[in-house]
Structure formats: structure tokens, C-alpha cells
Amino acid sequence: MSDSSRRQELAARLAVVRKRIAAACDAAGRDAAEVTLVAVTKTFPASDVRLLYGLGVADIGENRDSEAAPKAAQCADLDLTWHFIGQLQTNKAGSVARYAGCVHSVDRLRLVGALGKAARGAGREINCLVQVSLDGDPARGGAVAAEVPLVAEALAAEPGLVLSGVMAIAPLGMAPSDAFARLRDSASDVRAVSPAATVISAGMSADLEEAVAAGATHLRIGTALLGDRPRVR
Numbered sequence: 001m002s003d004s005s006r007r008q009e010l011a012a013r014l015a016v017v018r019k020r021i022a023a024a025c026d027a028a029g030r031d032a033a034e035v036t037l038v039a040v041t042k043t044f045p046a047s048d049v050r051l052l053y054g055l056g057v058a059d060i061g062e063n064r065d066s067e068a069a070p071k072a073a074q075c076a077d078l079d080l081t082w083h084f085i086g087q088l089q090t091n092k093a094g095s096v097a098r099y100a101g102c103v104h105s106v107d108r109l110r111l112v113g114a115l116g117k118a119a120r121g122a123g124r125e126i127n128c129l130v131q132v133s134l135d136g137d138p139a140r141g142g143a144v145a146a147e148v149p150l151v152a153e154a155l156a157a158e159p160g161l162v163l164s165g166v167m168a169i170a171p172l173g174m175a176p177s178d179a180f181a182r183l184r185d186s187a188s189d190v191r192a193v194s195p196a197a198t199v200i201s202a203g204m205s206a207d208l209e210e211a212v213a214a215g216a217t218h219l220r221i222g223t224a225l226l227g228d229r230p231r232v233r
């Protein structure tokens with residue numbers, strides 16, 4: 001596909017997503033300016049990141065360091081904020097700290113230490129969200145609700161890291177509205193640790209309306225913006 005037809009496709013998809021966000025904000029009595037669209041570009045090339053940037057999208061989400069690190073390097077000339085949204089092994093913290101402005105998936109104390117050390121080593125400050133497991137099954141990442149305050153306190157105390165809020169993925173088999181209502185409880189636990197930690201990262205292509213209704217400040221949108229991913233993971 002030529003660059004200009006891909007640009008047209010992305011522009012059309014972006015317009016649809018922006019309309020959905022605006023309608024959801026209207027319905028919830030919220031200002032669309034409170035909601036940040038994070039374009040999840042995993043499996044798509046750096047050229048798409050560049051096209052999205054040209055269309056006014058400066059927040060980019062990736063879930064694997066092995067893919068994100070080279071993509072971020074290829075786009076180093078753009079004023080982007082990279083959001084790391086996938087499960088993160090401590091041995092990847094050093095790499096992620098070199099490009100990520102925000103890590104959405106902090107779910108355990110050991111990762112707080114590793115990421116803090118990496119941030120200080122890179123001379124950068126990284127915004128961090130506590131990922132919450134909404135069904136209490138941490139297999140797919142996330143701290144269970146009872147552990148969220150502990151992870152939040154560790155983040156708040158870690159030099160190089162900034163406790164910024166919470167993130168969750170609506171579990172399969174749970175209505176997104178119920179899931180995001182639970183997330184609000186964890187969000188308030190985190191604000192009790194740091195009142196400035198107001199970010200709520202929730203909502204993907206299929207459930208952004210429910211997320212906006214539940215107070216999400218950051219939406220992580222892949223398929224609706226970029227199209228279907230190859231089914232490899």
C-alpha cells in the first residue's frame with residue numbers, strides 16, 4: 001500500500017475513533033480534552049507511527065520491548081511519548097527506560113526497583129501506572145486489588161519514577177462496565193497515596209465507551225485505528 005493511501009486510511013479511522021470518543025464524552029458529561037488517545041501500534045511499522053504523528057497523534061503504545069525499542073529509535077526525530085503497556089520483565093527495564101515516557105504495567109515491587117534503577121541510569125523520569133488485575137487472576141499481569149496500595153507506595157518512594165495512576169484491561173467474561181467500576185476503587189486507593197496520580201488507563205477498541213463512562217483518562221486503541229493485527233500472538 002502506498003504511503004498516501006495508508007495515510008488516508010489512518011486519517012479515516014482516526015476520525016471515526018475521535019467521533020466515538022467525543023460521543024462517549026458527551027454522554028458522560030465530560031470534556032474530550034480530558035481524554036488522551038494512545039495509539040497502540042504493535043505489529044505495525046514505524047512508518048505508521050510517522051503517519052499518525054502527522055495526523056496529530058503523539059502518544060504511542062507498544063507491548064513488547066523487542067519491537068518497541070527499534071521503532072522508537074526509528075522515530076527519534078519525532079516529539080512522541082512512548083507508552084509501554086505490556087507485561088515487563090525486570091531484565092528489560094533498562095531498555096524500556098531509554099524511550100518510555102510512561103509505563104502502564106507496573107504490577108510488582110521487584111519491577112519498581114528495577115525500573116527506578118534503570119530510570120536513574122538513563123537520567124530520565126518515568127511516569128508509572130499500577131496495573132490492576134480486575135478478576136484477581138494475575139496470570140495476564142496486574143496486581144490484585146489488595147496489593148495495589150503497596151505497589152503505589154513503592155512507586156511514590158522510588159527516585160526516578162512518578163506514581164501517575166492505574167491501568168487495567170477488562171477481563172474476558174466480565175462486562176467492561178463492571179470491570180472499570182472496580183478499577184475506580186483502585187484508582188482512589190492510588191490517589192490516597194498521591195493525589196496527583198489521576199491517570200486511569202482503561203479502554204481498548206471494543207470498550208472505549210464504557211471506559212470513558214467510568215472516568216478513563218487514557219484510552220489504548222489499536223485495531224480501531226490501525227486495522228486488524230496478524231493473529232500471531
Ligand SMILES: *Cc1c(COP(=O)(O)O)cnc(C)c1O
Pocket residue numbers: 040042063085086169203204205206220221222223224
Ligand atoms: C493490544 C493492546 C491494546 C489495544 O487493543 P485493541 O483491541 O487492538 O484496541 C490495549 N491495551 C493493551 C495492554 C494491549 O496489549
